[in-house]
Amino acid sequence: MISIAEEITVPSPPKRVWEVVSDPTAVVSCISGAELGANHDDGSFDGTLVVRFGGIRVRFAARVTLELDEPEQSGRLTARGRDGQGATRFSGTAAFRVTGDPAAAGSRVRLDGEVNLTGKLAQLIESGAGVVVSRMVKEFAAELVRRCADPEPLTPAAPVTPATSVPPARRRGPLALLRAWWSRLRGMRRTPVTSARDE
DSSP states (O other): OEEEEEEEEESSOHHHHHHHHTOHHHHHHTSTTEEEEEEOTTSOEEEEEEEEETTEEEEEEEEEEEEEETTTTEEEEEEEEEETTSSEEEEEEEEEEEEEEGGGTEEEEEEEEEEEEEETTHHHHHHHHHHHHHHHHHHHHHHHHHHHHOSSOOOOOOOOOOOSSOOTTTOOSHHHHHHHHHHHHHHHHOOSSOOTTTO
8 A cells, every 4th residue: 555645835825726736637737647538427537647666667547536625625536547557456545635824925735645556566566656656746746836826827617516526517628628618609609689490
């Protein structure tokens, strides 16, 4: 098992930090080797992550569910998947929370989680996990700080209510963005007169 317990200091207001960490697209942009895949009807989404353990490069694919509590500025991520060759399976959970940090005139992001591995590469991955996790957290923290300092706000999302997964309005994958763009385009083209086709 791989345990994760990290705290990241970000010199930006909690509201701005929450905007970033609650958006899967923004979070993935802060992780080297990570990509978002398809969104599913239950609110989950696919994701991939390429990680290097020593001289071995492993590509993991996972089904991810994200639960958000906006009033508390906290969330929980659950992932389950395997490596590209199917030799190693994993399941993991991570809880995160954004709080104000008056001393640093910014915010703190607390992250606690664990990953369970089974299969051929489990022992190798676990033996090198400490160094890999430390490196990834450092890279993520630097990118998060940069992203939160960006004055351009993220696209507003619908309020999040407690649920077992992200509501469709919260998901910002390519399909969701395309549907939103298409809806706006249709609205712009529609005239006040209702045609028979529109009825």
